[in-house]
Amino acid sequence: MIYLIDDDASVREALHLLLQTYDLNVSCFASPADCLAHLDRSQPGVLIMDLRMPLMSGLQLYEQLRAQGVDWPAIVITGHGDLHSCRRAFKAGVTDFLTKPIEEQTLLEAIRSAQATLARQAERNEARHHLQVLTEREREVLELITKGLGSKEIAAALDISVRTVDTHRAKLAEKLGTGSVAEQTRLLLSAAARS
Numbered sequence: 001m002i003y004l005i006d007d008d009a010s011v012r013e014a015l016h017l018l019l020q021t022y023d024l025n026v027s028c029f030a031s032p033a034d035c036l037a038h039l040d041r042s043q044p045g046v047l048i049m050d051l052r053m054p055l056m057s058g059l060q061l062y063e064q065l066r067a068q069g070v071d072w073p074a075i076v077i078t079g080h081g082d083l084h085s086c087r088r089a090f091k092a093g094v095t096d097f098l099t100k101p102i103e104e105q106t107l108l109e110a111i112r113s114a115q116a117t118l119a120r121q122a123e124r125n126e127a128r129h130h131l132q133v134l135t136e137r138e139r140e141v142l143e144l145i146t147k148g149l150g151s152k153e154i155a156a157a158l159d160i161s162v163r164t165v166d167t168h169r170a171k172l173a174e175k176l177g178t179g180s181v182a183e184q185t186r187l188l189l190s191a192a193a194r195s
Helices: 009-021 030-040 056-065 081-094 102-132 135-144 151-158 162-176 181-190
Strands: 002-005 028-029 046-050 075-080 095-099
Touching: 002 009, 009 028, 009 102, 028 030, 028 075, 028 095, 028 102, 030 056, 030 181, 046 102, 046 135, 046 162, 056 075, 081 095, 095 102, 102 162, 102 181, 135 151, 135 181, 151 162
Parallel strands: 002 028, 002 046, 046 075, 075 095
Antiparallel strands: none
16 A cells, blocks of 8 residues: 655646556545544555645654554655755655655655565564464573474473473464474564564
8 A cells, every 4th residue: 555645736646646557556645634634554555755745744744653653664755855854854764765756667666665664564563473472481492493403402401301392392383373493483583673
């Protein structure tokens, strides 16, 4: 999903039509207030927002959304870009900063990059959700498994029986949805990733 916030109706319409030609789902907002009131927070997406808008800038909107837990990738667009604004945008965490008129390919590349960031965020959140259901002992066993230790080595390291380790491994496979050491390692690494 693409969420486009721009107070200029002609820019909003042009970008909406362009993005639809690439089969992207686009939801448009004419102001930051409209976005805050109607944004579907259950449907994560990429934010594309104008930098300069009346009452609230695109960066202020982005900071407010993040404060509300909406940590989606954002692309700032502006017709009045300067180094200070660009630096401030990146410090705030935006994915990209584009100046109008925006080249079609540049915009599409920025969207693809933001979508990849969104996919990594979703993977990280899913991995963290899976790991939250583990007991402390299961987490210890998992960390030793991902270091390449076998059941006997884990048993010795944790001063428990091999049978108990095997029971924990079975529970891990059930809770994580996989008995594959490679997949369990991927989940652990994804949960630890920043974005």
